[in-house]
Amino acid sequence: xxxxxxxxxxxxxxxxxxxxxxxxxxxxxxxxxxxxxxxxxxxxxxxxxxxxxxxxxxxxxxxxxxxxxxxxxxxxxxxxxxxxxxxxxxxxxxxxxxxxxxxxxxxxxxxxxxxxxxxxxxxxxxxxxxxxxxxxxxxxxxxxxxxxxxxxxxxxxxxxxxxxxxxxxxxxxxxxxxxxxxxxxxxxxxxxxxxxxxxxxxxxxxxxxxxxxxxxxxxxxxxxxxxxxxxxxxxxxxxxxxxxxxxxxxxxxxxxxxxxxxxxxxxxxxxxxxxxxxxxxxxxxxxxxxxxxxxxxxxxxxxxxxxxxxxxxxxxxxxxxxxxxx
Amino acid sequence: xxxxxxxxxxxxxxxxxxxxxxxxxxxxxxxxxxxxxxxxxxxxxxxxxxxxxxxxxxxxxxxxxxxxxxxxxxxxxxxxxxxxxxxxxxxxxxxxxxxxxxxxxxxxxxxxxxxxxxxxxxxxxxxxxxxxxxxxxxxxxxxxxxxxxxxxxxxxxxxxxxxxxxxxxxxxxxxxxxxxxxxxxxxxxxxxxxxxxxxxxxxxxxxxxxxxxxxxxxxxxxxxxxxxxxxxxxxxxxxxxxxxxxxxxxxxxxxxxxxxxxxxxxxxxxxxxxxxxxxxxxxxxxxxxxxxxxxxxxxxxxxxxxxxxxxxxxxxxxxxxxxxxxxxxxxxxxxxxxxxxxxxxxxxxxxxxxxxxxxxxxxxxxxxxxxxxxxxxxxxxxxxxxxxxxxxxxxxxxxxxxxxxxxxxxxxxxxxxxxxxxxxxxxxxxxxxxxxxxxxxxxxx
Numbered sequence: 001x002x003x004x005x006x007x008x009x010x011x012x013x014x015x016x017x018x019x020x021x022x023x024x025x026x027x028x029x030x031x032x033x034x035x036x037x038x039x040x041x042x043x044x045x046x047x048x049x050x051x052x053x054x055x056x057x058x059x060x061x062x063x064x065x066x067x068x069x070x071x072x073x074x075x076x077x078x079x080x081x082x083x084x085x086x087x088x089x090x091x092x093x094x095x096x097x098x099x100x101x102x103x104x105x106x107x108x109x110x111x112x113x114x115x116x117x118x119x120x121x122x123x124x125x126x127x128x129x130x131x132x133x134x135x136x137x138x139x140x141x142x143x144x145x146x147x148x149x150x151x152x153x154x155x156x157x158x159x160x161x162x163x164x165x166x167x168x169x170x171x172x173x174x175x176x177x178x179x180x181x182x183x184x185x186x187x188x189x190x191x192x193x194x195x196x197x198x199x200x201x202x203x204x205x206x207x208x209x210x211x212x213x214x215x216x217x218x219x220x221x222x223x224x225x226x227x228x229x230x231x232x233x234x235x236x237x238x239x240x241x242x243x244x245x246x247x248x249x250x251x252x253x254x255x256x257x258x259x260x261x262x263x264x265x266x267x268x269x270x271x272x273x274x275x276x277x278x279x280x281x282x283x284x285x286x287x288x289x290x291x292x293x294x295x296x297x298x299x300x301x302x303x304x305x306x307x308x309x310x311x312x313x314x315x316x317x318x319x320x321x322x323x324x325x326x
Numbered sequence: 327x328x329x330x331x332x333x334x335x336x337x338x339x340x341x342x343x344x345x346x347x348x349x350x351x352x353x354x355x356x357x358x359x360x361x362x363x364x365x366x367x368x369x370x371x372x373x374x375x376x377x378x379x380x381x382x383x384x385x386x387x388x389x390x391x392x393x394x395x396x397x398x399x400x401x402x403x404x405x406x407x408x409x410x411x412x413x414x415x416x417x418x419x420x421x422x423x424x425x426x427x428x429x430x431x432x433x434x435x436x437x438x439x440x441x442x443x444x445x446x447x448x449x450x451x452x453x454x455x456x457x458x459x460x461x462x463x464x465x466x467x468x469x470x471x472x473x474x475x476x477x478x479x480x481x482x483x484x485x486x487x488x489x490x491x492x493x494x495x496x497x498x499x500x501x502x503x504x505x506x507x508x509x510x511x512x513x514x515x516x517x518x519x520x521x522x523x524x525x526x527x528x529x530x531x532x533x534x535x536x537x538x539x540x541x542x543x544x545x546x547x548x549x550x551x552x553x554x555x556x557x558x559x560x561x562x563x564x565x566x567x568x569x570x571x572x573x574x575x576x577x578x579x580x581x582x583x584x585x586x587x588x589x590x591x592x593x594x595x596x597x598x599x600x601x602x603x604x605x606x607x608x609x610x611x612x613x614x615x616x617x618x619x620x621x622x623x624x625x626x627x628x629x630x631x632x633x634x635x636x637x638x639x640x641x642x643x644x645x646x647x648x649x650x651x652x653x654x655x656x657x658x659x660x661x662x663x664x665x666x667x668x669x670x671x672x673x674x675x676x677x678x679x680x681x682x683x684x685x686x687x688x689x690x691x692x693x694x695x696x697x698x699x700x701x702x703x704x705x706x707x708x709x710x711x712x713x714x715x716x717x718x719x720x721x722x723x724x725x726x727x728x729x730x731x732x733x734x735x736x737x738x739x740x741x742x743x744x745x746x747x748x749x750x751x752x753x754x755x756x757x758x759x760x761x762x763x764x765x766x767x768x769x770x771x
Contacts (some may be wrong), residue, residue, distance in 0.1 A: 026584060029580065029584050032574075033577055033580055037573055037577070054413070058701075136702075137384055138384065138596065139596065139599070139631075141631060141715040142715065143715055143716060144715070144716070150607075150610075152610045152611045154606060154611065157606070159611035160612075161607050163461075216704045218427075232603060233572060233576070233599050233600065233602075233603050234599075234602075234603065234606070235599050235631075237570075237572060237596040237599055238596075239570035239571075239596070240572060242570050242571035242572070242573065242574075243571070244567065244571075273574070273577050274571070274580075274581075275576050276577075277564065277566075277574070277577040277578040277580075277581045278581040278584070280564040280578065280581070281506070281562040281563070281564060281581050281582055281585060282581075282585075283559050291565055292512075292565070292567075294564070295565075295566070295567045
């Protein structure tokens with residue numbers, strides 16, 4: 001069943017690319033834009049998929065993206081190296097994920113409320129940090145030496161822009177899928193979400209599994225944020241995440257907690273955004289679609305695909321419920 | 327039993343005493359020596375978004391800081407998180423006995439500003455981009471115009487016309503077919519930017535036709551030159567619906583640069599960083615050290631963000647507006663000026679108020695860049711670490727080299743347009759309603 005819809009999707013996608021070329025739009029330029037836009041969404045989404053499989057909900061992805069972006073730049077400047085900055089941002093995210101994990105397990109917190117707290121914290125912390133550390137409200141453009149290279153590959157007439165983090169995100173999607181389905185750890189994670197009592201009886205600490213997934217989720221989201229500031233935009237502005245953490249959540253939910261599918265949705269969203277803005281300036285098309293409809297395209301496309309492609313999706317039975325040991 | 331109760335009571339009393347003492351201390355400490363220093367205050371109430379928008383609110387605070395420094399005042403900063411905060415913030419400022427001037431930054435504050443200004447007639451109020459006097463006219467017609475309230479507006483359309491002319495002449499010179507513009511949320515203020523830019527582009531092309539008829543005749547044959555494009559296709563533009571999502575700025579600008587726009591005008595504050603990234607990809611791919619292509623900054627001087635690639639910024643001197651309001655209060659001229667101008671000050675190109683030059687709109691110059699660099703260096707001294715992205719000398723050198731590389735006649739054209747606007751020889755359109763905008767879009771694209 002999955003195979004058939006996958007084939008159809010690929011065929012439709014390729015057909016659409018040909019249509020774009022026919023309209024004089026470079027499909028390669030759209031794809032590289034889409035891949036860049038996909039990367040932070042996918043990283044955050046994959047992390048959250050693992051998290052929710054174990055039964056922990058973290059809606060603070062937007063906040064973690066923001067903090068990862070900011071502390072990533074800080075770390076890069078501190079160490080004078082962009083990769084260390086990426087690590088710094090990832091670790092900041094991991095720390096937040098860890099705290100959320102502890103709150104959700106031992107703390108028995110309401111996970112939605114607690115993770116919303118992460119967002120609120122970040123929205124205040126980042127402008128404060130920008131001002132306190134760099135004395136410039138709103139933006140930090142670090143010196144070029146501490147940035148991470150974004151690769152420009154000349155392909156004939158075009159140049160294709162990409163980052164190794166995009167490849168990492170794609171790899172992680174498959175790795176985590178394999179992890180969930182084929183390893184013992186994956187089994188424990190899924191069991192922690194479906195029936196924590198069962199693995200508790202088997203002697204596995206449910207809390208530890210959940211804290212682990214929460215930390216991983218935070219780490220990946222932090223990395224996604226640091227990607228935005230250190231690799232992609234070469235700077236951080238105080239609202240760099242701009243609600244994309246919630247788009248990542250939408251990818252998570254729409255995929256029914258499948259890391260590969262979530263990445264696919266992230267790509268779809270980035271792709272439709274890129275197409276939408278290209279339409280907005282292409283004569284012929286821009287008269288047909290007024291720009292205020294153009295904005296809606298990415299969201300409508302995602303909704304339509306969800307409605308068409310996704311049948312019944314099951315979520316783990318113990319999702320969002322703190323586990324109480326008897 | 328009695329002993330246990332006794333101990334519990336003692337604990338309770340101790341805790342109570344601690345709480346009361348701490349509460350009193352907190353109250354006293356936060357009051358400060360209020361009665362002692364009668365230092366006048368200027369209060370700035372920001373719009374939602376607050377500081378750090380790289381333009382608007384930041385410039386407002388900058389102006390207040392400069393006024394406070396020059397006149398020996400204190401500053402009170404109030405950030406609005408939601409629209410519900412406007413009135414409480416303005417009232418908090420008004421209730422403070424030391425505040426003399428309360429500034430509301432942003433047109434969304436207009437209603438709140440009008441209401442509070444009516445309530446506190448002995449305090450002075452200034453709004454940036456607001457239409458509070460209009461609100462007064464409607465709601466309190468017998469009080470209109472309020473003598474203690476000034477709406478400070480700017481002639482963004484004139485500034486946008488200047489950079490529109492600049493952009494299109496760059497396209498003519500370097501043989502590019504288009505110019506671009508990325509806008510934020512479609513609010514009436516942004517219509518001024520949009521139409522001004524397109525009009526300026528058109529003016530520039532007509533100017534070129536007059537000044538260089540031979541080159542015009544030959545360039546128009548080049549399909550890659552903007553002169554060869556139909557009028558409505560010269561400017562590639564779109565609203566993104568956001569003043570914060572830089573990814574959208576990136577995607578929109580990338581599409582425009584892919585269509586060979588020579589310069590993209592940033593009309594969305596922080597989205598300049600997204601536009602910059604789109605430009606940077608092209609620069610890297612072609613191994614460029616400076617533009618073309620370029621982008622154009624807005625509101626504040628944004629030339630420093632990528633020296634050599636930001637051809638200029640359309641500066642909206644919100645800081646000067648706020649400073650001017652404070653100046654009027656200091657000199658005791660506020661009510662006078664307010665009554666003389668129906669409570670509205672329109673700052674633009676060549677504006678004179680009461681005989682004094684009060685320009686509010688300009689295209690950034692190297693002097694503005696120097697001012698900004700000085701600000702950055704002052705900040706660096708304050709914070710003790712680097713604030714600017716590269717050595718200030720390098721920034722200045724790159725920007726100067728970029729400007730010198732553009733033929734003189736381009737800059738001369740912009741100066742000429744500025745002079746014509748100043749002398750009233752041309753009228754840059756000022757769209758006020760949606761039908762105005764539609765009409766101009768029919769003409770100019």
